[in-house]
Amino acid sequence: MQGMSERRYAAHVGLSRGAIQKAKSAGRLVLFADGSIDAAASDARRTATTDPAKQRQDSGDAKMKPVPDAALSAVGDTLRENGLAAPITGGGTTFLQAKTANEVLKAQERRLRLQKMKNELIDRPRAIALVFQLAREERDAWVTWPARVAALMAAELDIDPRRMQTVLEAQVRAHLAELAEIRPGFR
Template sequence: MSERQYAAHVGLSRGAIQKAKTAGRLVLHEDGSIDAAASDKRRLETTDPSKTRKAPAPKLKPVPEAAVAAVGDTLREQGLSAPAVGGGTTFLQAKTANEVLKAQERRIRLQKLKGELVDRARAETLMFWLARDERDAWVTWPARVAALMAAELGTETAAMQKVLEAHVRAHLEELAQPRIAL
């Protein structure tokens, strides 16, 4: 092999091969070409391991399982194939999930700007006050109509109001049973 061919063979520069040749760490044929097999063996025996360059190991940070699970969830929500649990996520899948999340975030931001979305805390507060006003209206209704109903039926006003209040409170208790969970 020539110096260039041997340099490509071992992954070193031509200058490094020339230094090794000068230092006698290579086995040469009579015509000056390099005996690759014998030179590999001699270089291995004579080269100081502390002076060799090793390819740096890639420094990969571990990815939390929650992040990997979130990638899978996002992909599944969009109808795309997601890795099996513990199966590992490819870079392409993670990048696709990231792009999907960015698109969803932009869509939500646009809906907020258009006024199509409202703040959840504000909506819950408004619903609370609306429900309270409705309940208060029903609680005060028997006192307002008891006298009119008693006059139409020819009964005592206090008894009519007492019966109406009991039935309205029972009805409000029934209405309070289903809980809305947002």
């Protein structure tokens, strides 16, 4: 036998024997007269006729771009948010975990798009403006309240209406100042 057998050539290139048989029948291998495989010539022909995207890379020769830490942490965050196992810090992310995170994100995106189409989502800037407007109207109502009720309360308690209004206004303003320190958290 001048060249290599199918099994030996399969081991040489790191493919299955079935893949070598397919390549042989497709004419991507160079054969000697006895039917054995010319390894050097076959390697060159396979390289020339095979789509580079479909070629296997040896782990030692592969020059893969490093995945940014932000992308890895986003994968972990997405998996944790959905109750799935996230990669251990420093242990890296497996392809399956990244693919799962991608599918989860796509499902979330589709759900949001559907909710938007059904008008179930709230426009954040509009919601903030409405809350601000409501809070301002509430504050304005409280600021004018002492002037409306002071005379009635003073008559009922038989005290000076002007003094009653002054005390009520001071108390209402103090309470509104406390409420103004509360900041709604819109995430």
